[in-house]
Amino acid sequence: MLQIAFIRENQEKVVTALAKKHMDAKAIVEEIVQLDENRRSTQVELDNTLAESNKLSKDIGEMMKNGEKAKAEILKQKTVALKEKSKDLSEKLEVYASELTQKMYLLPNLPAEIVPVGKTPEENLNVFQEGDIPVLHEGAQPHWELVKKYDIIDFELGVKITGAGFPVYKGKGAKLQRALISYFLDKNTDAGYQEYQVPHLVNADSGYGTGQLPDKEGQMYHVGLDDLYLIPTAEVPVTNIFRDVILNENDLPVLCTGYTPCFRREAGSYGAHVRGLNRLHQFDKVEIVRVEHPDRSYEALDGMVEHVKDIMRELKLPFRILRLCGGDMSFASALTYDFEVFSTAQDRWLEISSVSNFETFQANRLKLRFRDKDGKNQLAHTLNGSSLALPRVMAGIIENYQTPEGIVVPEVLRKYTGFDIIN
Known part of the structure; x- marks a missing residue:
């Protein structure tokens, strides 16, 4: 606010x-x-x-x-x-x-000066790109066909149990998913982020605190009897740890990470571009959240971008970074960088992470302050990023690492999976 x-x-x-x-x-x-x-x-x-x-x-x-x-x-x-x-x-x-x-509450955050002018995702600014796009063998398939072939993700079973957008991970698919979660958390904690396990439902105050309410109310699952919301991201409960908190200046920065399932209604999302893992109602994500001194928050944002870059390099996936234009930014963000992985089988870029600085926008709603050296209370800056969202990372791995013999597991994940290939 x-x-x-x-x-x-x-x-x-x-x-x-x-x-x-x-x-x-x-x-x-x-x-x-x-x-x-x-x-x-x-x-x-x-x-x-x-x-x-x-x-x-x-x-x-x-x-x-x-x-x-x-x-x-x-x-x-x-x-x-x-x-x-x-x-x-x-x-x-x-x-x-x-x-x-x-x-x-109805006013969005102001975009930073370097935010590009634009209305659609096509007007986002490509600021970085790295990694060779692999040349796949003849007959290579998109992930929604490969997961059926190797019986690692079952979309139809998810429809039976719940509905569309709730896949069931099986066997080596479930182990690969768990390996990614463990790898992401280890990378984050090694970088100084403290791990949290947080509730998967939040009250309305938490939704207002981080800016999901009232802006994203229609996209959140609401448990009416208890007036609680299923979280759309770990950002909401993790950031709300600091609601109504006054930190000391020497407590900053505060670095947090957490794994949670995420729930999004994604109303109105249809078509080939949302097939398979491309867009889900329930998915897993590892989040990083920072509480920073206002003078250092943009330096911290650059550090978060470098951190996610390092993960993508270790996974050896081709990726690019976009600085979002004003029309494609979230309600609460002042500046956002999106990471996208290239899906060779689909011949398109898939968003896998958003790294954002909210400046004082969330902190003002949360009443999150710090006491400076002069004893005065100031609003902190909050930042968050996906590190990473799993569905499209899974899609990228399954498609880009496919061979005629099976799906090769990225080397960095093998100590977590216990196997080198899915076949």
Whole structure:
């Protein structure tokens, strides 16, 4: 959430910046500023009324001591009126504050200056590419055919148990999945990230804290009876560990990692581009989250990008990095880099990771602060990244490592799988 003081003092800047995310924010910004003005003027009136009431109470006490009961009774009638006025003003203030908060929840984060202008994924900026695209043998197949051939992932069984988008991993497919999770976690903890195991359901406060609510409400599975949400990513519960927390400056940076299943409704996703593992309702992901000093968060973002690069190099998969344009960015992000793996069998790039800096946007919602050297509380910066999302990594491995003899397991994973090939 943007800070109200910043919005009030930079209305044109906010409107111009959000235009890069293809939002016409002029009307809502003006409404927010007016609500804030109403809230502040009501607060001043309430403070003055309470001060006047307190002064009259003291005066009444003095009059009673001096035997001036008649005068005291007159003032008592005034205090009754002032108390009623204070009650009305408090209720009015509460309404303004609630309306202001709800309106501010609707404003996305401002994109960083280096975010490219654009509306569609085709306008994202390719900033890095590495790895040779393998030349596959004649008769090479996409992963949804290969998993049937080697009986390692069963999509139809998932449909039977739950529905489309809930695959069942079997035998060596399940072991390969588990190997990737263990490998990712080991890479992250070796890099200084502390591992967490977190709940897979969160309350609404957690959803609002990281920006999934109200923006992504329709994409989240909601358990209505308990008013809980299945997590779309480990970012939500891990980042909310620090909700309403004040850290010391020397505690920064805080580095966290965690593995969770992720649940996304993905309403309206159909077609060949979402076949097989390309888009699922339930999938596994290992996440990295950082809480950083504002002066160092973009340096930390670069470090996270390098960390994911290292993983891709060890998996020996061809990949590229895109700096997302304004129209393709998430609601809460200030700057996002997407990693994509090249699927040779599908002849297309598949997104496997997003690494983002949210600056103070999440921290303001979370009330996540740190105490600086002068003893003042400041909002921290939060960052997160996929390290990595498993379905499309699996798809990339299955397709790019296929041979006439079977699917070769990347060398870095063999100590986890216990086998070199799936055949």
